[in-house]
Amino acid sequence: MRDEWGLDFFYFCLNHLLISAVLLFGNFLVTHFEWVASDSLQAAIQSTPLWLQVVLLILVADFVLYWEHRVFHEVRRLWPFHAVHHSVETMDWLAGSRAHVVQIFIERGLVMLALYLLGASKEALDIYVTFAALQAIIIHSNLNVPWGPIKYLLVTPQFHHWHHSSEKPAIDTNYSAHTVLFDRLFGTYHFPKAHWPAEYGTTQKLPGSYLGQLFYPFRRR
Template sequence: MDTAYQYKKRRVPLDRQRELRFGEGKISGYASVALGLLSLLAVLAYRYPAYLTTIELRQVYDAESLQLILKYGMYFSLFLGLLTFCFNRHKRLGVAGIGLTCVGFLLGGYDIPVGPVEPVRLSLGIDWLILAFLGSVVVFMTLEKLFPKYRNQVILRDEWGLDLFYFCFNHLMISAILIYGNYHASHFHWAVSDSVQQAVQSVPLLLQVCLIIICADFVLYWEHRLYHEVRVLWPIHAVHHSVEQMDWLAGSRGHFVQVFSERAMVMVPLYLLGADQSALDIYVAFAALQAVLIHCNVEIPFGPLKYLLVTPQFHHWHHSSEKPAIDTNYSAHTVLFDRLFNTYHMPGKHWPAEYGTTVRLPRSFLGQLLYPVRSFLGRVSK
């Protein structure tokens, strides 16, 4: 910790215009649109499952059972849309939600027959998008309201639409990400050791999960550190750091080059260890939940766990633009490697006062997509 640095408290003014308040029709309007859009996407996924759902996820859920959830989602969208007319405010949101749901009904609704699906390797992960969005809203938005770090930070904070786009884009691309990750990992077949894999599979399941976490964290630590400390790579990673208000959506912002490279690199230790499928499934669930949680606007007392695992306070400091925090806290799962390699920064009970990059990036998806190219060309021209 930098003892000379004067840590300040972050001030978050309440944005009255963006605040969601009961009795105004805004909550029911946005909920109607969200459910209507998700319902329409789900109907399309049931109609064209080979092209709009993922092979891996189809093996986990029961498509027929989920139609019951779709049924209630569609009717709730209609109900909430009509509610905006009762409040006589934000009726356009209500009309949009009702319209999306009606299109879903016209395309077959929740009664589309479920049958065998012809395997198509490259598809859009609409099923993954819907389930991840609903799960994130229920779990993480609830946590943010129960245990907020910054109570005045609103759900519809500045640039939430941009991060929602990143969330959708990254989840829809899940099949392509997995294909690329598996293809990259397969190049390390020469390093596969049958004796190592047999040894890993012989230990208890919990120990296998711990081995996966530590090995994956080692790879992710060094990849993350390279993105920070190699000048030509930083503009790619800077897109992720351009978020200036942290919440459950903030972690979704990331340049597609970084997203693909992270998934590809972390697949290597998973491939080489050869752990049981159950251990891999537990790790994937743990990693996915932790990745969202550490960006959340939450202040939860983790107790002794904060000295072992990456927590929101730890990762928020990684996103800080304050001088002592720059280029610190690279780890994704545990704090082990930051402590080993002297990049650990946790100044007591302090939290960051400022987030984002020291040089402000473009605020649009296209601008951020092209930012690394423009940065590279700018350096070449000099």
């Protein structure tokens, strides 16, 4: 069993317990932005085939997640919250669970709001949620399998592992959660396919306990 496995398992359990609170926060955002929703746009999207609705959900969510993720990296006051996620030094399926509660609410709340405004059908939303949950586990795993042409379209473990690398060429790259599209469009694509990163984690070591990481972003520097 790797170091800090117990810590990440605690994050895994806690984050699942927080789902109801995150949904309430998402609903709070929706009620304050209902005026933005377009009935005609939502009706048009719901009239499209199910597969196309799912593709639109993936792209819209990926666009929101890309910029939310990039802002947490590049805005100095926000980075300490996201640094908690990057403090993992051994990547596996459980590593993706380590995330600061503040970022969880912001990230998922914004995605929920964007997908609500899009107005896709419940069936499409269910498929997207399943896809996103499975992909989040897979891309943090150490599953070293050939992905073929898929790796040029979707985020795969090797691609996302480079995002977690503490090696300088890879720092602040590969922000996308679902596809590689926006990293390519906005110049943050980094994917040496011949090898995997040698080092993971943050350049400045974080506290090793949950409470230490919870209060880390609020410490004066």
